[in-house]
Amino acid sequence: MIEFFKQFWQRDTDSSRQIAKERLRLVLVHDRVNVSPNLLEALKEDLLEVISKYMEIEETGFEVNLDKSENSVALIANIPVKRMKRAIDQGQ
Amino acid sequence: MAGRVIVVTSGKGGVGKTTTAANLGAGLALLGRTVCLIDADIGLRNLDVVLGLENRIVYDLTDVVEGSCRLRQALIRDKRTENLFLLPAAQTKEKDAVAPDQMRKLTLELREEFEYILVDCPAGIERGFKNAIAGADEAIIVTTPEIAAVRDADRIIGLLEAAELYNPRLIINRIRPQMVRKGDMMGIDDIIDILAIELLGVVPDDEDIIVSTNRGEPVVLDRRSRAGQAYNNIVRRLEGIDVPFLSLEEESWISRFKRAIMGHS
Numbered sequence: 001m002i003e004f005f006k007q008f009w010q011r012d013t014d015s016s017r018q019i020a021k022e023r024l025r026l027v028l029v030h031d032r033v034n035v036s037p038n039l040l041e042a043l044k045e046d047l048l049e050v051i052s053k054y055m056e057i058e059e060t061g062f063e064v065n066l067d068k069s070e071n072s073v074a075l076i077a078n079i080p081v082k083r084m085k086r087a088i089d090q091g092q
Numbered sequence: 093m094a095g096r097v098i099v100v101t102s103g104k105g106g107v108g109k110t111t112t113a114a115n116l117g118a119g120l121a122l123l124g125r126t127v128c129l130i131d132a133d134i135g136l137r138n139l140d141v142v143l144g145l146e147n148r149i150v151y152d153l154t155d156v157v158e159g160s161c162r163l164r165q166a167l168i169r170d171k172r173t174e175n176l177f178l179l180p181a182a183q184t185k186e187k188d189a190v191a192p193d194q195m196r197k198l199t200l201e202l203r204e205e206f207e208y209i210l211v212d213c214p215a216g217i218e219r220g221f222k223n224a225i226a227g228a229d230e231a232i233i234v235t236t237p238e239i240a241a242v243r244d245a246d247r248i249i250g251l252l253e254a255a256e257l258y259n260p261r262l263i264i265n266r267i268r269p270q271m272v273r274k275g276d277m278m279g280i281d282d283i284i285d286i287l288a289i290e291l292l293g294v295v296p297d298d299e300d301i302i303v304s305t306n307r308g309e310p311v312v313l314d315r316r317s318r319a320g321q322a323y324n325n326i327v328r329r330l331e332g333i334d335v336p337f338l339s340l341e342e343e344s345w346i347s348r349f350k351r352a353i354m355g356h357s
């Protein structure tokens with residue numbers, strides 16, 4: 001019976017299983033980017049294409065990076081804007 | 093005939109590649125398939141010992157590719173299973189004694205004779221790995237439910253893809269169902285979720301493997317062992333049979349309860 005109740009308690013988030021899964025997830029974010037830097041390069045190009053519909057961008061200062069902190073990873077983009085468009089560029 | 097060349101790989105060492113290769117080879121041979129096991133872990137020969145064939149080696153893989161002997165002379169017939177052969181690794185030579193082209197040529201030759209050619213890959217991602225995968229058209233990745241092993245598996249998936257070996261399948265080895273249930277070990281879903289590849293099988297952590305390795309008899313020959321059954325299931329999946337995944341791993345209390353009452357699995 002005790003076993004029975006334990007099943008419920010142990011769904012909680014601090015089990016070593018959850019910790020392992022979370023650590024693994026983060027380490028793979030880093031690994032995959034390091035292993036294939038062209039991933040970020042491709043993302044940058046796609047971003048540029050989308051954003052250009054709305055504004056004009058200073059391409060030389062355009063940067064996309066992953067910001068790694070202890071327990072999270074964030075995608076940080078620095079996108080210098082030259083000029084906003086008046087309306088969405090529906091083009092193409 | 094055109095046999096299938098399947099490489100068993102992992103990245104990390106000690107996760108069970110050699111054990112897997114030996115058991116899948118023996119299991120396939122039990123089903124009547126003709127199987128050749130290649131030990132590509134040059135310098136760290138192991139497969140011979142796991143199969144109990146260590147006393148029969150005369151020539152090895154390197155001798156064959158260097159032309160010091162004919163392929164036939166180097167192949168060792170298994171003691172127990174009739175259609176199983178081993179091409180042992182050289183113990184004294186360097187890892188780069190075999191080049192990818194030679195490996196490709198060798199597997200091409202073996203395809204003519206065998207239905208399955210299983211290649212036991214060395215750990216790592218260097219030369220030895222590249223040689224081992226050179227002739228393969230399928231890959232099996234072995235991992236254990238540990239961060240380091242799964243991380244290395246992820247790396248290997250990328251490298252296989254770069255080598256145009258697509259859709260590798262995963263074996264999760266040394267699972268301890270109790271620990272998973274208690275929340276102290278990553279489970280099947282956790283790993284599959286993260287790696288996003290097809291699951292080929294799950295092998296429990298099982299003392300029988302140690303015993304059978306001591307004896308030099310693959311555990312797949314022991315139908316009563318849990319690991320043996322797991323390998324047998326994997327073998328049948330390789331054969332294209334749709335074998336359901338036993339609730340071996342993350343069996344919930346509900347299904348255990350049901351099983352206890354209804355008496356079926």
Ligand SMILES: Nc1ncnc2c1ncn2[C@@H]1O[C@H](COP(=O)(O)OP(=O)(O)O)[C@@H](O)[C@H]1O
Binds near residue numbers: 111296297
């Ligand atoms: N499912 C398992 N249960 C218990 N022991 C195992 C299991 N799989 C492998 N082992 C043991 O782990 C060790 C490493 O296995 P091995 O197959 O040699 O790994 P690798 O070839 O990847 O280095 C061996 O001693 C083997 O007997």
Ligand SMILES: [Mg+2]
Binds near residue numbers: 109110111133213
């Ligand atoms: Mg090995």
